[in-house]
Amino acid sequence: RNFAKDEFEADWMKVAECRFGQLYQVKLKARREECVLKCFNLTLCSKSSYRKIIEEVSKVAELKFKHIVTVYGACSEAAAVVMKHMSNGSLNNLLASHTLMWPKKFQMVYEISMGMNFLHSIKPTILHLNLKTSNILLDDHLHVKISDFALIRWEEGMSKTLFMESLTARGNISYIPPETFMQSSDPPGPAYDVYSFAIIIWEILTQQKPFAGLKGWSMTTVLLQVSQGRRPSLEIIPEQRPSECDQILCMMKQCWDQEPRRRPQFSDIVRTTEGLCEVQKIPGSIRGDKSNEEGQKSNYPWLVSTINEASLKHVGRLTFPNHPSSLICLTAKLFEIVFEFLLRAINGKMLLPFKLPMTLSEIPDPRPGKSTSIALMFKQQRSNVKLEGDNILSLLSRKDFGSFQQSLKREHIHTEYAGKNSLLHYTITSKDTASVEHVLNLGADVNATTVRGYTALIIAVLHRLYDIISLLLEHGALVGHGDEDQWTALHFAAQNGDDRTVRLLLDKGATPDTREKAGWMPLHLACQNGHEPVVRLLLSRMSEEALEEREGHGRTPLHLACVYGHLSIAKLLLSQGADPTATDSSFSTPLHLSAAEGHNRVVRQLLKSGVATDSADSSGYTPLHLAALKGHAGICRQLLSSQANLECVTLQGWRPMHLAALKGNKAIVVQLVSHGGSTNAKSEKGWTPLHLACHQSEPEVAAALLVAAADPNAMEDGKGWSPLHFACNSVSFQCVLHLIAHRADVNVLSFE
Secondary structure: OEOOHHHEOOOOEEEEEEOOEEEEEEEEOOOOEEEEEEEEOOOOOOHHHHHHHHHHHHHHOOOOOOOEOOEEEEEHHHOEEEEEOOOOOEHHHHHHHEEEOHHHHHHHHHHHHHHHHHHHHOOOOOOOOOOOHHHEEEOOOOOEEEOOOOOOOOOOOOOHHHHHHHHHHOOOHHHOOHHHHOOOOOOOOHHHHHHHHHHHHHHHHHOOOOOOOOOOOOHHHHHHHHHOOOOOOOOOOOOOOOOHHHHHHHHHHHHOOOOHHHOOOHHHHHHHHHHHHHHOOOOOOEEEEOOOOOOOOOOOOOOOOOOOOOOOOOHHHOOOOOOOOHHHHHHHHHHHHHHHHHHHHHHOOOOOOOOOOOOOOOEEOOOOOOEEOOHHHHOOOOOOOOEOOEOHHHHHHOOOHHHHHHHOOHHHHOOOOHHHOOHHHHHHHOOOHHHHHHHHHOOOOOOOOOOOOOOHHHHHHHHOOHHHHHHHHHOOOOOOOEOOOOOEHHHHHHHHOOHHHHHHHHHOOOOOOOOOOOOOOHHHHHHHHOOHHHHHHHHHOOOHHHHHOOOOOOOOHHHHHHHOOOHHHHHHHHHOOOOOOOOOOOOOOHHHHHHHHOOHHHHHHHHHOOOOOOOOOOOOOOHHHHHHHHOOHHHHHHHHHOOOOOOOOOOOOOOHHHHHHHOOOHHHHHHHHHOOOOOOOOOOOOOOHHHHHHHOOOHHHHHHHHHOOOOOOOOOOOOOOOHHHHHHHOOOHHHHHHHHHOOOOOOOOOOO
16 A cells, blocks of 8 residues: 555654665554655655566565565655564674574574575565665564565666666675676576575674675675685684584585576575474574673573583473373474484484485485485374374383383284384384384385385484394395485495495395486495495496496596595595596596695596696686685695696686686795796786786785786786776785886776
8 A cells, every 4th residue: 555654653763774765663653553664765766766666565565474574565755665663673783783592593594595485486486686684674573574575676688787786786795696797698586596595694603794804805806706606704603503503504505606506496495494493493592782791681581592401412401392192292302312313323424415314304415406304204293093091102212112012013003104104114213123023024014115215224224223124125125215316225325334234235136336316326425425345345246337437417436536535435446447537517527626625645646647637627627727726735736747737728718827816825826937837828808817916905926926027017908907906996005015116007097
């Protein structure tokens, strides 16, 4: 509806002001309800733009969801949008003023993902394009409400420059994904909001502003760094954090992936965050005011618990609902605790990608679009299965195996629980071989699957229950059955490094070259996770061609061993005849991957095998380019000693010297200069290494280049800027001094 000014009380209170308008807290006379007026400055926001905004508001006012701000309508007299008042302001202000406990952080991440999933699931999809902490509001109980969606729009034929200007004018520079300011002409899609969401996750976890405090960093610097793949630092995330935080970090890094198509959708993100929110569902929200914590109580009177006190490890501190079926709730909770321990034990040292969840939640499979969980079977129990006043599952949870076996009847065997879980699945988690055998003898289907496709054999393999594995195989368990992603028991055993189970499964007819949905064989998983005994065992049962078999991204077992730095496995594969020159779908060789990751000893081994040093990937990068970009001086030294060509250029015309200067890697710049690298080589757009060093405010690199005869007056091709222009623009006083000392022309004119 269109509100008139006189429908509000006269005492309007300004609560915020920005370039495009003001925010007023007002009260509706009729409802006696607090509202907010977002008034637009029509001198800066044109009337046509305002009309479009009002058109959008008329649509979004119809949307009702618990994690988006309620929009009541417009007030054309005040050129304003009328919204529900959020008493606790913005997340931006809260992060700056209070210290949030981990459970509250997880809850906020979850609620933001819920709100964004709602917007993206609407037909047609609503893109936010302005997602940031100042547009995430908080109600009386600190629950998230997303605001200001649909106010920025991409229209057919719109200039990308104008779009960028409208974003940067709103202070969104840190939330803009790299593809927006690169040459791609594609309009923004859902991946745009996913990137912004990743930056918000980082802010929630660190309670800091991205790229803040980096001396000399201008807006241009941030854009360039982000376009080159740089993201906010992970080092300032507290080391003392719950293990579930690692899953959030994994998801966050997927969400800010340089390639938009590799970012997950919010429908997948919600499943991950929902599980984490369940695990961390404990009282407590914020610790107190950052500016004066000592002696000051929180404004929010909820019980505050440390993460250790609330951990599932502390069974005695768990509370259960006062409910008629509380015994069943207790049983479910005990199963969760037991399974939590098991999963942590299984996954304690596992490298990505992984298949199992590390907690009682769904977490993303590192491959695009995947999500898996075996913990779902322990979320719920049916209350209609009772045995002489006691639930049959409670006997298992109490480990009263004698009573369990005596009381069990055939009709219990075929009961289907939530998630298509059978009694056999639950009995296996009790680890009592006799009880499992008893259930099997009563006619349990040994190959019954859960809703996710897990058989009893897969669950036993996950727990490394060797006696039960043998028992299941004797009763006809299918070794080749795969779950919903076609992961077999052999895949799980290989990933976990369980060579005893691998041998047992192979002896029972498991196929060593079986592939899951994305093309991974057990050998790929063993190589990736560094399980040499399993690799040797699998190779002994496979043909020589297995060494060149590729997973979904075209990587061979040698690629995977090299990218994760498993030297002994790389040596083994090379000794067996693995091709060190094989390329994946991005034309990267094992040398590319190990050089980029900084695995010196693996690089040395590959060079001994005679691998070519100058092969280029799909972007034209050689291993030397990647080592220079990532700052691996030792690897650069090895490559240069092996006669790597330091004048190879990428598709954008970058030489290793450019990339070393871009990242401020002075030691590598000096190395390249000592081997004859050109300090004045120009990129596709005419940038020299000195241009990049000044642009990035890297005075030590600039000084080293100038000493090596870099031209202080070289002009780039775009605007005709000299290094001095870049140094002044980046406010890098030391770079300016170095340039002037080497006779840079202080009066040089650019082209425009």
